[in-house]
Amino acid sequence: MTHSLHRFGQPEDLAGDYIVFAMPAQGVDPESAIRTEKEFLRRSLRHQPVNLGDAKKGGWFQPQKNLGPGVHWRRNTEPKPELVIDGVDAPGIVAAVFDRYEAMEAFVEELRELDLGVSINISALADRAATCCRACGITRHSVEYSLGFLGKTEKLPEKEILELATMCGHGTVSFGLAEKMMDRVRSGRMTPKAAARTLARFCVCSIFNPARAEEILSGKRKRG
Amino acid sequence: MKIDPRLCVECANCVAVCPMSAIHIDPEIRRAVVDEDECVECFACYRGMSSENLNPMLIRLARRTLGLFRFRFDPEPDGCPTAAIVPQELEWPRSIRRVFSDVLMTHEGTGILGRGTEEVKTNDVTGRLGPGFAGFVVELGRPSVGARFYDIEKVSRALAAVGVIFEEKNPITGLMTDVSEGALDPEVLDEKVMSAIIEFRTPLEGTDAVLQVLEGVAREIDTVMAVGVAARCGEDGQNDLESMLPALGYPIVRAKTNLGLGRAEVIS
Ligand code: SF4
Numbered sequence: 001m002t003h004s005l006h007r008f009g010q011p012e013d014l015a016g017d018y019i020v021f022a023m024p025a026q027g028v029d030p031e032s033a034i035r036t037e038k039e040f041l042r043r044s045l046r047h048q049p050v051n052l053g054d055a056k057k058g059g060w061f062q063p064q065k066n067l068g069p070g071v072h073w074r075r076n077t078e079p080k081p082e083l084v085i086d087g088v089d090a091p092g093i094v095a096a097v098f099d100r101y102e103a104m105e106a107f108v109e110e111l112r113e114l115d116l117g118v119s120i121n122i123s124a125l126a127d128r129a130a131t132c133c134r135a136c137g138i139t140r141h142s143v144e145y146s147l148g149f150l151g152k153t154e155k156l157p158e159k160e161i162l163e164l165a166t167m168c169g170h171g172t173v174s175f176g177l178a179e180k181m182m183d184r185v186r187s188g189r190m191t192p193k194a195a196a197r198t199l200a201r202f203c204v205c206s207i208f209n210p211a212r213a214e215e216i217l218s219g220k221r222k223r224g
Numbered sequence: 225m226k227i228d229p230r231l232c233v234e235c236a237n238c239v240a241v242c243p244m245s246a247i248h249i250d251p252e253i254r255r256a257v258v259d260e261d262e263c264v265e266c267f268a269c270y271r272g273m274s275s276e277n278l279n280p281m282l283i284r285l286a287r288r289t290l291g292l293f294r295f296r297f298d299p300e301p302d303g304c305p306t307a308a309i310v311p312q313e314l315e316w317p318r319s320i321r322r323v324f325s326d327v328l329m330t331h332e333g334t335g336i337l338g339r340g341t342e343e344v345k346t347n348d349v350t351g352r353l354g355p356g357f358a359g360f361v362v363e364l365g366r367p368s369v370g371a372r373f374y375d376i377e378k379v380s381r382a383l384a385a386v387g388v389i390f391e392e393k394n395p396i397t398g399l400m401t402d403v404s405e406g407a408l409d410p411e412v413l414d415e416k417v418m419s420a421i422i423e424f425r426t427p428l429e430g431t432d433a434v435l436q437v438l439e440g441v442a443r444e445i446d447t448v449m450a451v452g453v454a455a456r457c458g459e460d461g462q463n464d465l466e467s468m469l470p471a472l473g474y475p476i477v478r479a480k481t482n483l484g485l486g487r488a489e490v491i492s
């Protein structure tokens with residue numbers, strides 16, 4: 001899985017986008033892996049993540065199957081971290097997403113001290129991850145670089161749509177929905193926050209960065 | 225995936241949600257329909273959409289009435305208001321679509337969710353990518369274009385011709401009938417998936433040759449591919465790709481960094 005690797009964007013736009021994830025290797029005692037993953041998620045909450053998730057169960061923004069007709073007036077779309085943490089019941093990938101370098105670095109520092117014993121990865125701008133490792137006294141073990149997209153790239157949509165959709169590496173945030181959310185925000189029918197959360201609900205692994213999405217959707221950020 | 229015409233109220237929400245643009249509203253029957261050949265069974269519509277569980281008869285009546293006054297029925301954009309989307313039983317070879325497209329399907333060969341393997345994410349524990357090698361991860365169909373296995377095979381054959389070492393546990397390697405030629409099971413060639421990952425190793429000095437092969441075969445496929453390459457760092461935390469890639473015309477921007485905090489002894 002390369003689910004977090006190929007996020008599209010200019011380096012200056014990607015500077016607000018950091019994923020830290022934990023993954024036990026196969027063969028690890030399941031009970032201890034579950035405990036470790038819960039601890040990882042719980043500790044991340046001290047550092048103001050913008051998303052949190054368990055790739056097997058979903059994240060703190062999830063589809064809601066039991067909405068009623070009153071939903072248009074009172075839909076609860078607030079993050080639900082306890083849902084994610086309590087829901088971890090099998091070893092897998094758990095992730096926390098940050099929109100600030102400082103928050104990510106502080107979390108990584110805490111992880112180093114905690115010494116959980118599972119593999120920890122940072123998916124972000126390569127130089128920021130390297131800086132973080134130096135600051136925390138960590139020697140990088142392996143690095144996988146994104147070389148971007150080849151082939152029929154004319155099939156890809158405009159930059160902003162691509163930036164939004166590639167925040168879900170499994171492709172379940174569609175270009176169509178990203179475009180629809182852009183239109184709704186532009187026409188004043190949705191707030192950037194509501195639109196960003198709508199997109200986030202489709203990313204099962206919860207590595208989607210709603211804070212970055214909000215900036216893209218608001219059209220306020222400096223375009224790269 | 226199917227849409228139950230008794231429940232669908234043609235709100236068109238699922239049309240935008242489908243990553244493969246496989247759903248459209250049929251104006252004759254006034255219902256959403258799925259183009260089965262384009263659908264990759266990713267379950268983004270069925271699982272990803274919320275539902276208001278509304279009564280379809282009432283909604284159709286409300287829509288007609290509101291329409292008279294130029295008002296419009298506007299359900300939540302991420303929901304199917306009537307839960308009209310229903311999965312279907314999948315038989316071979318169509319079942320391969322879901323294996324490669326539904327995030328929550330665990331692949332038999334890898335034992336993990338998704339389309340690839342653990343790659344370097346657990347390299348600190350498994351040591352699967354050793355010093356002196358470049359570990360490539362080439363994902364066909366990503367982002368959100370989708371890929372047919374005949375295109376995936378074009379790439380795997382081109383790579384086999386330059387002698388790469390395919391990752392044994394990778395699902396695409398598992399579909400190969402002849403690994404030395406990169407040939408895939410002919411039964412799946414016309415099937416479409418959201419994306420599929422070809423994973424292989426080559427000595428670091430072969431990186432340039434592999435990239436040239438990929439650039440060449442990229443012109444022959446009717447989809448896109450996302451390319452990643454990994455290396456193990458030395459004791460100083462550095463690796464050779466860092467200087468090699470920019471020199472080959474690939475600037476370093478994003479990466480996944482394994483921090484080396486995993487321990488092999490926790491494996492039972
Ligand atoms: S979202 Fe549901 S009701 Fe709306 S068009 Fe699609 S299947 Fe029909």
Ligand code: SF4
Pocket residue numbers: 225241242243244245246247258262263264265266267268269270
């Ligand atoms: S399963 Fe995926 S590809 Fe098929 S109709 Fe639903 S969203 Fe589209």
